[in-house]
Amino acid sequence: MPAQQHMEQAALADLRPTQMTVGAAEVAVKRAQWAQLKPKARDKLLQSHWFPAVRGPRGRFFIVDHHHLGQALTQEQVANVWVMQLADFSDVEPDMFWRLMEFHHWAHPYDEKGRRHEFASIPRRLSQLKDDPYRSLAGEVRKAGGYAKDAAPFAEFLWADFFRPHFDKAALRSAGGQGLPESAVVSAVALARSPRARFLPGWSGVEAPVAPGA
Known part of the structure; x- marks a missing residue:
C-alpha cells in the first residue's frame, strides 16, 4: 500500500x-x-x-x-x-x-x-x-445489462448525458414516486445496445452490418 x-x-x-x-x-x-x-x-x-x-x-x-x-x-x-x-x-x-x-x-x-x-x-x-434522474437511469440500465461496468471515472455520468436528449424528464417519474418506470429502462437498454452508443465506455451492443458495396 x-x-x-x-x-x-x-x-x-x-x-x-x-x-x-x-x-x-x-x-x-x-x-x-x-x-x-x-x-x-x-x-x-x-x-x-x-x-x-x-x-x-x-x-x-x-x-x-x-x-x-x-x-x-x-x-x-x-x-x-x-x-x-x-x-x-x-x-x-x-x-x-x-x-x-x-x-x-x-x-x-x-x-x-x-x-x-x-x-x-x-x-x-x-x-x-x-437529483439527476438521468444518472438514476444510467445506473438502472447498467444493472439491466445495457452496458458493462467500466473502470473509467464517472462513466455513468457520461451515459446519463447520452440519455438526456432522448428521454423527457417527466417520463422518468414513476407513479409511486420512487424508482424509474420500467418502460423507460427497457427503452434505454435498447438505446444503450444500439450503434449510437458505441463510443461510450462499457458499450456491449452490436455494430450495424455494413451493406454490400458500401
Whole structure:
C-alpha cells in the first residue's frame, strides 16, 4: 500500500463531495437495502464499504466514490464510516488542489442538467447533492445489462448525458414516486445496445452490418 494510503474512521457529516448530483432513485434503493439489514449486517457493510477519499484543504476528506451510499447513510443518520485516504493534498492551495483533483479524474463539477460549473459550486455536504434522474437511469440500465461496468471515472455520468436528449424528464417519474418506470429502462437498454452508443465506455451492443458495396 502506498505511503499516503491508510484507513481511518471519519464523521459522515464531515465528508466533502467531489460531484454535484446523484440519482435519487439509486439512493432510495440503498436506503431500502439498509432498512432490511440487522445491526450486525449493518456493521459488516460499513466495514467493507469504505469511502475512497483525498485529504484536502484544512485536512478535510473529499470522497471520490460512493456518493449514493453516502447520501443514503446520511439520510439514515449514520454517524461514522471508514475512509481510505488515497492521497494527502492538505498542504496545497485550494485552486491547485482542484487542479490536482481534475488531473486525477477525482472531481466531476457537472450539475443535474449536465452543465459544467466552477469547482467552488460543488456542494459541501452529501445531503446537498441534487437529483439527476438521468444518472438514476444510467445506473438502472447498467444493472439491466445495457452496458458493462467500466473502470473509467464517472462513466455513468457520461451515459446519463447520452440519455438526456432522448428521454423527457417527466417520463422518468414513476407513479409511486420512487424508482424509474420500467418502460423507460427497457427503452434505454435498447438505446444503450444500439450503434449510437458505441463510443461510450462499457458499450456491449452490436455494430450495424455494413451493406454490400458500401
